[in-house]
Amino acid sequence: MTDLSTIRDEALGAVQRAADLAALDAARVAALGKKGSVTGLMKTLGGLAPDQRKEFGARVNQLKGEIEVALEARKSALSASALAAKLSNERVDVSLPARPEFASAREGTLHPVGQVMDELAAIFGEMGFTWADGPDIEDDWHNFTALNIPPDHPARQMQDTFYLPPRADGTPIVLRTHTSPVQARTMLDELVQKMLHDGGSLRVIVPGRTFRIDSDATHTPMFHQVEGLVLDRTTHMGHLKGCLVDFCRAFFEVDDLPLRFRPSYFPFTEPSAEVDIGCSWKDGELRIGAGDSWLEILGSGMVHPNVIRNCGLDPAVYQGFAFGMGIDRIAMLKYGIPDLRSFFDSDLRWLRHYGFSALESVR
Missing domain, CATH: 1.20.1280 (Monooxygenase)
Known part of the structure; x- marks a missing residue:
C-alpha cells in the first residue's frame, strides 16, 4: 500500500x-x-x-x-x-500580394462597375456629396407620381417598365426604372426637411441598379445609374454647370475637356439640359477630349417645382438641381469596353482583362 x-x-x-x-x-x-x-x-x-x-x-x-x-x-x-x-x-500580413506563381490564378479583380462607383464616390465626395440608397422594388408613387410623371406618360407603359403584382391594397409595384425615387425618399425624410428648414444644404448621389425592358449591345434589362441631387435656397443653373464640368473633367482625366449643355425635356426637371462631351473619331477610334464631334453622356436640370411640392417642401423657398447618368455607359467610354452585355456574362477572362486590382487607389 x-x-x-x-x-x-x-x-x-x-x-x-x-x-x-x-x-x-x-x-x-x-x-x-x-x-x-x-x-x-x-x-x-x-x-x-x-x-x-x-x-x-x-x-x-x-x-x-x-x-x-x-x-x-x-x-x-x-x-x-x-x-x-x-x-x-506569429502574424499574418493580409496586405501582402499573392505569391507570383499563384497571382494569376488566385488574385481577384474589381468589376469595372464597382471601380466606377468608387470613382464617383471619391469625386463627388470631394464636392460635399454623400451616398444615399433605396429599394430596387418601388411603388408607383415614388417611381413616377412624386417625380412629376403623369399617368399617361410613355415611361409608365408596359414596354418600358417591369410591373410586379400589386400590393394587397392595390398599390402598383415596379422594378425601379431609375434611381430618382431615392431623391424623393431623401427629400421626404423628416431630418432632411429639418436641416433644410434650418438653412442647410442637401447634396446626395444615388448609385444603384435600375431595370427597363430593353436589350442590345448598348442596353440591358438591368443596368446601373447614378443620380445626383442638390437642394437648398440659393442653388441655380450656374452651380449645376460648374458641378458637372468639374466632374466630367475629373472622371475622364482631361483637364480641358469641352462640354456643352443642350436644352432638353425631363418631367422631373425644368429647365432641363443634356450634357455632351467633346470627342473625335480619328481612324475610327473614339478619343475623348477636344475634337470635331460630341458625345451625350448625361441628363440634368433644375428640380421641377412639382417634385419639390410633392415631397412636402415649398418650391417658392427651396430650389436645386439634379442629374443622372448610366454608370455602365461611362465605364464603357472611359475604359474602352465595346459591348455592354459583356458586363454581365461572368466571363473571368473578360474580368481579368478589364478588372482592377483591389489594392489600387481609386484616385
Missing part, C-alpha cells in the same frame, strides 16, 4: 510539473507505459491471494484512472497555452 501511495504522488507530481507536451508524454510512459510504475503494479496481481488480488486490483485501476484524467487535463492546458503562444508570436 505504501508503494501505491508513493507511485501515485510521483506520477501525479510528474504530470503537474510537465512544462510541455513532450514532458507530459514522458510522464505518461513512466506511469502507464509497458515498463511504467502502475503497469508494474498490475503485473504483481498474479502472486497475491484471491481476496488481496481483488482489493489491490481495484486500487490500482482507480490510480490508473486518476492518472489518465490528470494527463488529459494537463494536455488540454498545455495545448491551449501552446496555441496562445503561437498566436501571440
Whole structure:
C-alpha cells in the first residue's frame, strides 16, 4: 500500500510539473507505459491471494484512472497555452500580394462597375456629396407620381417598365426604372426637411441598379445609374454647370475637356439640359477630349417645382438641381469596353482583362 501511495504522488507530481507536451508524454510512459510504475503494479496481481488480488486490483485501476484524467487535463492546458503562444508570436500580413506563381490564378479583380462607383464616390465626395440608397422594388408613387410623371406618360407603359403584382391594397409595384425615387425618399425624410428648414444644404448621389425592358449591345434589362441631387435656397443653373464640368473633367482625366449643355425635356426637371462631351473619331477610334464631334453622356436640370411640392417642401423657398447618368455607359467610354452585355456574362477572362486590382487607389 505504501508503494501505491508513493507511485501515485510521483506520477501525479510528474504530470503537474510537465512544462510541455513532450514532458507530459514522458510522464505518461513512466506511469502507464509497458515498463511504467502502475503497469508494474498490475503485473504483481498474479502472486497475491484471491481476496488481496481483488482489493489491490481495484486500487490500482482507480490510480490508473486518476492518472489518465490528470494527463488529459494537463494536455488540454498545455495545448491551449501552446496555441496562445503561437498566436501571440506569429502574424499574418493580409496586405501582402499573392505569391507570383499563384497571382494569376488566385488574385481577384474589381468589376469595372464597382471601380466606377468608387470613382464617383471619391469625386463627388470631394464636392460635399454623400451616398444615399433605396429599394430596387418601388411603388408607383415614388417611381413616377412624386417625380412629376403623369399617368399617361410613355415611361409608365408596359414596354418600358417591369410591373410586379400589386400590393394587397392595390398599390402598383415596379422594378425601379431609375434611381430618382431615392431623391424623393431623401427629400421626404423628416431630418432632411429639418436641416433644410434650418438653412442647410442637401447634396446626395444615388448609385444603384435600375431595370427597363430593353436589350442590345448598348442596353440591358438591368443596368446601373447614378443620380445626383442638390437642394437648398440659393442653388441655380450656374452651380449645376460648374458641378458637372468639374466632374466630367475629373472622371475622364482631361483637364480641358469641352462640354456643352443642350436644352432638353425631363418631367422631373425644368429647365432641363443634356450634357455632351467633346470627342473625335480619328481612324475610327473614339478619343475623348477636344475634337470635331460630341458625345451625350448625361441628363440634368433644375428640380421641377412639382417634385419639390410633392415631397412636402415649398418650391417658392427651396430650389436645386439634379442629374443622372448610366454608370455602365461611362465605364464603357472611359475604359474602352465595346459591348455592354459583356458586363454581365461572368466571363473571368473578360474580368481579368478589364478588372482592377483591389489594392489600387481609386484616385
